[in-house]
Amino acid sequence: MLTDSPLSHFISFLLEPVAYFIYALIFLWIWRQKSRKPRYMILCGYYLAATTLMVKASMVKTDSNIDLYDFLFLLSSICLAAFFYLLYTDRIKKLIAAIIGGAEVIYFIFNNLIFSGSPLFDSTAYVILSSGVAVMIFMYIHELLVNISEQPLLFSFDFWFVSGQIIYHLGSFIIFLTFNYLTKKILPAEFYSHENRAILTKLWGVHNVLLFLGSLLTTGGVAWISFHKKSPSS
Amino acid sequence: MDILSQEITIILIGSIFFFLVAVGIIVLLLIYQKKQLQSILEKQEQQNQFQQELLTARLEGQEETLNQVGRELHDNVGQLLGTSKLLIGVVRRASPMPAEELSLAEATVSKAINELRALSKSLNKDWLEKFNFIQNLTAEAARINSSKDLNMTLEHPGVIHLPTERQLVLFRMVQEAFQNALEHGQPKQIRIFVRQDDSMIQVVVEDDGSGFDVSDSSRQGVGMINIRNRAQSLGGQAVWQSTGEGTSVTFQIPFNYEY
Numbered sequence: 001m002l003t004d005s006p007l008s009h010f011i012s013f014l015l016e017p018v019a020y021f022i023y024a025l026i027f028l029w030i031w032r033q034k035s036r037k038p039r040y041m042i043l044c045g046y047y048l049a050a051t052t053l054m055v056k057a058s059m060v061k062t063d064s065n066i067d068l069y070d071f072l073f074l075l076s077s078i079c080l081a082a083f084f085y086l087l088y089t090d091r092i093k094k095l096i097a098a099i100i101g102g103a104e105v106i107y108f109i110f111n112n113l114i115f116s117g118s119p120l121f122d123s124t125a126y127v128i129l130s131s132g133v134a135v136m137i138f139m140y141i142h143e144l145l146v147n148i149s150e151q152p153l154l155f156s157f158d159f160w161f162v163s164g165q166i167i168y169h170l171g172s173f174i175i176f177l178t179f180n181y182l183t184k185k186i187l188p189a190e191f192y193s194h195e196n197r198a199i200l201t202k203l204w205g206v207h208n209v210l211l212f213l214g215s216l217l218t219t220g221g222v223a224w225i226s227f228h229k230k231s232p233s234s
Numbered sequence: 235m236d237i238l239s240q241e242i243t244i245i246l247i248g249s250i251f252f253f254l255v256a257v258g259i260i261v262l263l264l265i266y267q268k269k270q271l272q273s274i275l276e277k278q279e280q281q282n283q284f285q286q287e288l289l290t291a292r293l294e295g296q297e298e299t300l301n302q303v304g305r306e307l308h309d310n311v312g313q314l315l316g317t318s319k320l321l322i323g324v325v326r327r328a329s330p331m332p333a334e335e336l337s338l339a340e341a342t343v344s345k346a347i348n349e350l351r352a353l354s355k356s357l358n359k360d361w362l363e364k365f366n367f368i369q370n371l372t373a374e375a376a377r378i379n380s381s382k383d384l385n386m387t388l389e390h391p392g393v394i395h396l397p398t399e400r401q402l403v404l405f406r407m408v409q410e411a412f413q414n415a416l417e418h419g420q421p422k423q424i425r426i427f428v429r430q431d432d433s434m435i436q437v438v439v440e441d442d443g444s445g446f447d448v449s450d451s452s453r454q455g456v457g458m459i460n461i462r463n464r465a466q467s468l469g470g471q472a473v474w475q476s477t478g479e480g481t482s483v484t485f486q487i488p489f490n491y492e493y
Binding site for chain 1: 238239241242245246248249250252253255256257259260263264266267268270271274
């Protein structure tokens with residue numbers, strides 16, 4: 001289980017940038033299709049930036065990538081909250097999305113700028129991010145249930161993107177919730193071993209798989225929409 | 235480290251559980267929306283059906299009124315005119331040298347009786363249903379042409395493939411269209427073209443009257459509303475085009491429309 005096969009290495013270290021790259025490609029494709037809604041433009045910028053950061057981190061060997069994930073947390077908080085803010089039609093939901101985004105930014109400022117952050121991966125920040133995104137997703141679902149559109153959901157890109165996000169954020173929630181605890185557990189000298197570190201790396205690999213599945217689901221949705229729109233029978 | 239492995243296993247199970255919850259939410263959402271859409275469609279269908287039934291009932295009411303007017307014309311006014319003709323004939327025959335005006339009056343009353351009968355028949359549903367659309371239209375053209383003030387021509391394929399009750403509705407539409415033309419356009423000529431293909435019948439009523447502004451809703455009277463309602467009840471449409479040199483109304487009625 002702990003043998004570092006090429007596939008295992010790919011999943012643990014490279015699948016994350018690949019998933020972000022797929023998202024970036026989706027939004028670039030949407031840009032090319034001239035669907036330039038502000039919320040898609042924001043996500044296009046977000047995924048391009050995330051892909052660049054991830055690729056840079058993969059190529060340049062550094063002692064720690066904690067800063068990268070802290071910055072990614074800030075970027076995700078702002079961009080996803082902005083996406084949902086622009087997606088909602090209800091004012092209260094917009095306000096809640098703004099509050100969630102604002103609270104996450106405040107957490108980042110306090111944790112990283114005022115208290116100088118933690119030397120470990122701040123999985124608590126990602127727990128907050130995933131919880132916030134989950135709340136915003138449930139508000140989106142509520143909006144869908146309240147305002148039933150005559151267009152099937154399968155034709156909505158927003159639905160496919162949000163489905164990808166719910167798979168990633170709900171699936172990874174437990175991993176984020178326990179990652180800090182597990183990291184602290186294996187750090188003491190009596191527990192620290194290559195095997196234990198490999199277990200954590202593989203757990204992060206599971207997170208990467210969920211992120212990748214989310215991006216695949218969104219890609220599948222985009223393909224489904226474009227196929228059915230081009231199909232003469234549709 | 236066994237405890238760490240156990241914890242990782244629990245975390246993985248938790249992740250899989252949340253992953254499945256996420257998938258479940260997506261699937262439930264899709265199923266719910268599909269059911270809601272079905273329900274909306276069913277409601278719309280029911281509403282359309284209700285509107286259709288309402289329209290049919292209204293048109294049946296109008297048809298009944300026309301029937302009644304036709305019967306009254308025939309039975310009452312027709313009887314009075316018949317009696318008048320009889321009396322004029324008695325007076326004419328009784329006088330040794332009858333005035334020429336008496337013969338003229340008798341002939342005029344005779345003509346009025348004939349026109350009244352023709353009009354009464356054209357209003358009577360039971361009478362019209364004995365004949366097809368083309369036969370009724372030909373009779374109507376003959377009735378209009380007998381006035382000599384107007385020339386009505388008719389081009390048709392001979393037989394049309396429309397059920398009898400729908401032929402009557404179409405006939406009423408054409409009747410209403412040229413009545414509108416006579417009433418508002420003062421035309422000298424009315425041309426009616428009947429064409430059909432595999433899926434629909436097209437009837438065009440053209441006149442050379444004064445025309446009207448089709449876009450002006452204040453000029454759209456009860457006649458146009460009746461025509462639109464009737465066309466809708468047949469699943470078809472009526473389109474008006476008008477210039478200063480005349481008006482044309484085109485009816486397009488599908489053959490396979492289900493009530």
